[in-house]
Structure formats: structure tokens, C-alpha cells
Amino acid sequence: MKLLWHGYRYYAYEKELALREVTALFPEPPLRETLGGLELHGDPSHDLAARLTYVAKVHHNDGISETHQSCLENTARKGKARQATRYSVHGLHEYKGKFNPQVAKALLNMFGIMPGQRVLDPFCGSGTALIECAHVGATGYGVDINPLAVFVSNAKLQALATPAGELWEAHRGLVASLSGKVASPADADDRRNRYLRSWFTFETLQAIEVLRCKIHTATGKLAPVFLTIASNLLRDYSLQDPQDLRVRRRKSPLPSTPFLASFHDACRRSITRIEAAQRLLGEGCASSRAMLGDATVLAGSDLPSPFDAAITSPPYAMALPYVDTQRLSLVWLKLGRPDDILRLEATLVGSREFHGQRRNNLRAALEVNQAELPEAEVSFCRRLADAVGNDDGFRRQAVPVLLYRYFRNMQDAFRAIRRVVREQAPFAFIAGCNHSVLGGIRYDIETPRHLANLAASNGWAIEEELPLQTYHRYGYHMNNAIARETLVVLRAS
Numbered sequence: 044m045k046l047l048w049h050g051y052r053y054y055a056y057e058k059e060l061a062l063r064e065v066t067a068l069f070p071e072p073p074l075r076e077t078l079g080g081l082e083l084h085g086d087p088s089h090d091l092a093a094r095l096t097y098v099a100k101v102h103h104n105d106g107i108s109e110t111h112q113s114c115l116e117n118t119a120r121k122g123k124a125r126q127a128t129r130y131s132v133h134g135l136h137e138y139k140g141k142f143n144p145q146v147a148k149a150l151l152n153m154f155g156i157m158p159g160q161r162v163l164d165p166f167c168g169s170g171t172a173l174i175e176c177a178h179v180g181a182t183g184y185g186v187d188i189n190p191l192a193v194f195v196s197n198a199k200l201q202a203l204a205t206p207a208g209e210l211w212e213a214h215r216g217l218v219a220s221l222s223g224k225v226a227s228p229a230d231a232d233d234r235r236n237r238y239l240r241s242w243f244t245f246e247t248l249q250a251i252e253v254l255r256c257k258i259h260t261a262t263g264k265l266a267p268v269f270l271t272i273a274s275n276l277l278r279d280y281s282l283q284d285p286q287d288l289r290v291r292r293r294k295s296p297l298p299s300t301p302f303l304a305s306f307h308d309a310c311r312r313s314i315t316r317i318e319a320a321q322r323l324l325g326e327g328c329a330s331s332r333a334m335l336g337d338a339t340v341l342a343g344s345d346l347p348s349p350f351d352a353a354i355t356s357p358p359y360a361m362a363l364p365y366v367d368t369q370r371l372s373l374v375w376l377k378l379g380r381p382d383d384i385l386r387l388e389a390t391l392v393g394s395r396e397f398h399g400q401r402r403n404n405l406r407a408a409l410e411v412n413q414a415e416l417p418e419a420e421v422s423f424c425r426r427l428a429d430a431v432g433n434d435d436g437f438r439r440q441a442v443p444v445l446l447y448r449y450f451r452n453m454q455d456a457f458r459a460i461r462r463v464v465r466e467q468a469p470f471a472f473i474a475g476c477n478h479s480v481l482g483g484i485r486y487d488i489e490t491p492r493h494l495a496n497l498a499a500s501n502g503w504a505i506e507e508e509l510p511l512q513t514y515h516r517y518g519y520h521m522n523n524a525i526a527r528e529t530l531v532v533l534r535a536s
């Protein structure tokens with residue numbers, strides 16, 4: 044059997060993952076790399092070969108067939124040389140720090156996840172891993188502390204599990220309900236109104252408020268799907284700079300296409316892709332879902348443990364304000380109140396915010412190593428504390444204790460995840476490095492190495508640390524984030 048590569052240019056790590064997927068799914072026949080792909084002896088299962096991520100076509104005794112991945116990517120391709128990543132429901136929302144869906148799928152294949160098995164993503168964000176689980180018939184279970192992440196994940200899963208015909212009909216109903224003159228609805232929540240008024244022009248605010256009401260009345264139980272598509276456009280149409288990870292006023296002009304026109308275009312594009320995915324894979328596995336929760340605890344009877352595997356991309360230390368940049372959506376969707384955003388941000392692992400938690404308490408915790416972190420992590424945080432100079436501002440001074448808090452939270456998460464997976468279950472995470480300048484000297488924070496070390500002290504054996512040199516998370520353009528990430532593979536020991 045010959046396995047042929049896709050037409051796009053591969054990064055080195057993608058070929059690595061390709062080999063791992065094939066050897067995991069076909070441990071028996073010897074494998075040989077050829078110019079255009081891989082060659083396997085014999086004629087192994089076509090169904091399994093159809094699941095491969097980094098293979099476009101399979102040459103077998105009965106002819107040539109295209110993999111599911113290739114068919115899916117063809118529905119969202121922007122040019123031959125680039126890998127498509129917005130196929131199926133992945134393009135519904137551009138959540139910051141999103142997984143590359145191909146990597147999530149390759150991990151499922153590497154772990155030999157079969158239909159009916161359960162996979163946990165404890166920091167599920169917008170649900171990329173859960174969707175890839177649904178594509179292969181497994182049950183993906185996600186947890187996230189950000190209500191927007193949970194909302195978006197469940198909306199994507201719902202869209203995948205809803206026959207495309209129903210989505211088209213709901214969209215047609217919505218278009219009809221918006222035609223003609225529609226009065227802007229009054230919302231009783233004054234703080235919400237004031238907040239939205241400060242970030243949208245009068246016309247856009249009218250349009251999005253009318254739309255929100257009409258989505259509820261015209262699309263019924265499918266409302267989350269359409270609200271997600273609309274919320275994905277909010278920042279672009281707001282007075283915030285959509286490229287900025289902090290909330291600052293925009294300098295660039297507003298888009299010239301009216302909000303509603305962009306929204307309807309996005310709906311049509313999304314439903315077309317969903318329809319194509321469903322033709323290929325059937326409707327998504329309805330049992331996958333995301334829930335609001337804290338990965339450092341993972342308690343609660345709702346978790347259908349034990350899990351057969353876990354895959355995730357945890358937050359960086361001090362890197363991305365997941366909540367802050369999504370304020371508009373949280374407030375517009377009524378998932379958060381404007382004055383509650385910073386409190387929510389402070390609950391995120393890796394947050395830069397303190398809320399109710401004194402910096403001095405954390406400093407004392409670091410001094411005595413209250414969390415009993417491994418030596419390497421404590422001594423690194425203490426080294427940073429010693430390096431803080433007189434000229435370092437408030438944010439820099441906080442780096443050592445914020446890092447200590449991050450390590451402590453991630454230690455708790457490793458313990459919590461260990462408790463809900465079966466013996467010997469695999470767990471892969473992707474994490475990136477960043478750096479900080481203290482006392483004028485640059486310190487690299489090798490987050491993946493530290494996290495692997497924390498995992499190894501908390502019930503996990505390290506199987507592999509694979510550098511993904513060129514892997515970029517969506518939306519990362521922070522100057523303290525390095526475009527180098529590592530895939531760490533662990534096993535419950």
C-alpha cells in the first residue's frame with residue numbers, strides 16, 4: 044500500500060507525526076519512506092488508512108482512494124501550497140491560541156483512539172480537540188474556565204451534530220426575520236448597555252442587538268451556532284484594535300462591509316463546510332461536549348471518567364489574556380458582566396492578574412515552597428526573584444511569583460487529570476516557551492521542560508518531548524511568546 048503526501052509544504056514535525064500515526068495504526072507491516080509518501084507492505088485496512096491526517100491518497104490493490112482529511116481540507120482550501128485548517132466546524136470561531144486541528148487529529152491516531160472511546164481536553168478552549176474526536180467517532184470531553192470557550196465549543200459540536208438541511212433552514216428563517224425595518228430591542232441591563240455603547244458605533248450596536256434577538260426567536264435551539272458565528276465578528280467591527288491582545292482603541296478603519304452582510308456570508312460559508320463534512324463523516328457524535336470547570340480540580344460527577352486519553356494545549360505562563368480580549372463577546376452574549384471580567388481573568392491558569400490574592404502571600408509561598416514543587420521549578424522561580432532589579436516595573440516584579448503560581452496550578456492540573464484517566468492512558472500536551480527581562484537580563488522560560496518535570500513528579504511518565512519548531516498557535520503575536528512549541532507525550536504511571 045502506498046500513502047501519498049498532501050500537496051502542501053510540510054513542516055518537519057508534520058512528517059514526524061505522520062510516521063508516528065502510521066506506525067501506531069499499522070504496527071505490523073514494515074514502513075518505507077518514498078519520494079511522494081510512505082510505502083507499507085501488503086494491503087492493510089483501508090478504513091484505518093482513510094483516517095490518516097498527513098496522507099492525501101491511498102494506493103491499494105483496488106485502486107486509489109482519498110483520505111477523509113484530504114476531502115475535508117478540500118472544502119476549505121485557500122491555495123494548494125497551504126494546509127487548510129478551517130474545514131468542518133473549525134472556522135466558526137477564531138479563538139485565540141487555538142490548536143492546529145491536524146495536530147489534534149494526529150495525536151488521536153497516535154494514541155489509537157477508536158470510536159466510542161473517551162478523550163479529555165482539560166483546557167479545551169474552543170474545542171478543536173473535541174471536534175476532531177467527533178470526526179473519528181470518539182467522545183471528546185472538554186473543560187474550560189472561560190464561559191466563552193465552553194459556549195463556542197458546544198456550539199461547534201452542536202453544529203456538527205445538526206443535519207446541514209436544518210442549519211440552512213434556520214439561516215433562511217433568520218434572513219427573512221431580519222428583512223424590512225426592525226426596531227432595536229431594549230435591554231434592561233444598564234451596565235451592559237453602557238459597556239457596549241463605549242465599544243461600538245451606534246449603527247453597529249443597533250445591528251448586533253437586533254441580530255441577537257432575532258437569532259433567539261428565529262433559530263430556536265440552534266441559536267448558539269449563529270451567536271457563535273456573530274460573536275466571531277464582533278471585535279473586527281468594534282472600536283477596539285482587533286489585532287491587539289490588550290484592549291486598546293483602534294487606529295485602523297472599520298470594515299467597509301456592513302456587519303450583517305459579513306455575518307450572512309460567514310453563515311453560508313460555515314454551513315457549506317459543515318454540509319461537506321457531514322456528507323463524508325456523517326453527523327458528529329452528539330455525546331461530545333464541553334463544560335465549565337477548573338482543570339486544576341476537575342471534580343464533579345459530570346465527568347464520565349475514566350478517560351482513555353487526554354490531549355490539550357494548556358495556557359502559557361503570563362502570555363494570553365483569554366478573557367480580556369473576549370470581553371465584547373462575553374458581555375454581548377451575556378456570559379459575563381463588564382465589571383466581572385478581571386476577576387474571571389485572574390482565575391485563569393497563567394494569568395497576569397491578581398485578584399483577592401496578595402502578591403506578598405505568593406512571595407511567602409515561594410520562599411517556603413508551600414506547594415512543594417520540584418526543586419528545578421522552585422529554584423528557577425527563586426533565581427528570577429533574585430534577578431528583579433530596582434528599575435523593573437510592577438509587571439516585571441510580579442514575574443517570579445506569577446510563574447510560581449502557574450507551576451503550582453499546573454501541578455494541580457497534572458494531579459487532577461491523572462485521577463480521571465485509566466491506568467497507562469496517554470496524555471499529550473503542547474506548550475511553548477516565553478521569556479522575561481529582569482534586571483536588564485533576558486531569562487528564557489522553558490515552559491514545556493518545566494511542565495514535563497512537574498508531570499513526572501505527579502503520576503506521569505515522560506515518553507517523549509518533540510520540538511515543533513515552526514508550530515504557531517492561532518493569534519499569537521505577543522512579543523514575549525516564542526514561535527517554538529514542544530509536544531510532550533506522557534503516560535499515566
Ligand SMILES: C[S@@+](CC[C@H](N)C(=O)[O-])C[C@H]1O[C@@H](n2cnc3c(N)ncnc32)[C@H](O)[C@@H]1O
Nearest residue numbers: 140141142166168169171187188189338391392
Ligand atoms: C491554549 S488555550 C486552549 C485552546 C484550545 N486548544 C483550542 O483549540 O481552542 C488554553 C485554555 O485554557 C483555559 N484555561 C485557563 N485556566 C483554566 C483552568 N483553570 N481550567 C480550565 N481551563 C482553563 C483558557 O480559558 C483557554 O481557553
